[in-house]
């Protein structure tokens with residue numbers, strides 16, 4: 001179990017797992033943003049989109065369980081890689097008897113742990129807020145294709161009419177941008193997809209991708225806060 005080969009496989013395996021789950025989560029984030037952009041079109045478009053997802057029935061449950069597994073595996077393997085790096089650094093420092101300032105790489109991976117932890121807390125709060133927030137039974141009813149459906153648009157608009165929530169979301173979306181900027185290229189690096197020639201290109205694509213995601217997501221709360229009218233019969237709520 002404790003052969004050098006196993007140890008090598010183990011640390012490389014954790015890196016690959018972090019990279020693969022990160023890439024899958026980035027794919028989810030792109031799909032989530034594209035779907036959420038229907039918020040800019042209006043209530044019918046957004047409620048129609050979310051209802052069409054929920055009509056997939058058990059497939060949604062499978063996708064949601066898959067997402068929980070992805071977020072969980074990504075967080076656990078990323079923390080493990082970070083701890084391994086810390087141990088290796090300590091050994092190296094004691095061997096070399098040096099105590100220099102932390103390298104750029106150390107600062108980048110430390111900031112990934114911090115932004116990752118904030119994002120994980122955000123996702124839990126966010127899912128409780130929207131996925132498990134008020135529904136048809138609490139009066140959040142819209143009509144989609146002639147049938148009653150959950151008025152998720154009303155919930156999202158009410159949330160972002162609250163400046164505190166809009167502020168929190170804008171701040172978290174900026175952190176998401178920072179996380180993706182480093183995460184994008186390091187995920188592809190970890191799975192061995194980047195040779196020396198591709199690396200500079202990956203840095204640039206990472207910046208474009210991170211800015212596109214952060215801006216795309218933070219436009220939504222800002223737009224709704226500034227321009228959406230509070231849906232009729234709804235009160236701008238402070239607490240959910």
Ligand code: HEM
Pocket residue numbers: 029032036050053064067119123126127130131132152156169176217218220221
């Ligand atoms: C302004 C930005 C965002 C808005 C308006 C938004 C909106 C929503 C809404 C309305 C739902 C509930 C969907 C439903 O019940 O059908 C949801 C679920 C979810 N969101 Fe977001 N979201 C945003 C950003 C994010 C970000 C940045 C992440 C990840 C880093 C994220 C991850 C999730 C997850 C994991 C779910 C649960 C999916 C499910 O259960 O089907 N969201 N979001």
